[in-house]
Amino acid sequence: MSDEQPPVQPPAPSWRSRIAPVIGGILGLAVFAFIVQNRPSQKVTWLFWSFSAPLWLLLLLTAAVAVVAWHLGIFAWRRHERRARRAQK
Numbered sequence: 744m745s746d747e748q749p750p751v752q753p754p755a756p757s758w759r760s761r762i763a764p765v766i767g768g769i770l771g772l773a774v775f776a777f778i779v780q781n782r783p784s785q786k787v788t789w790l791f792w793s794f795s796a797p798l799w800l801l802l803l804l805t806a807a808v809a810v811v812a813w814h815l816g817i818f819a820w821r822r823h824e825r826r827a828r829r830a831q832k
Contacts, residue, residue, distance in 0.1 A: 777802075784796060784797055785801055
């Protein structure tokens with residue numbers, strides 16, 4: 744007798760892993776349409792800076808800053824929760 748076990752079969756891909764590329768493609772097309780529709784430049788004045796940039800770039804940068812701020816807020820909240828749990832022990 745041998746101690747070899749039959750090979751383990753990997754799990755079948757879930758519906759989420761099959762639909763992810765489709766959703767990614769749809770989002771990619773939406774981003775492309777967004778860029779094409781928002782090509783005109785917009786003047787931006789902030790504090791003592793003044794510059795022009797395409798509207799799509801300004802909106803994309805604004806969204807990126809919002810995402811970073813969101814993640815920093817979640818990081819701070821989790822850190823606070825961890826410290827509170829340690830203080831209770």
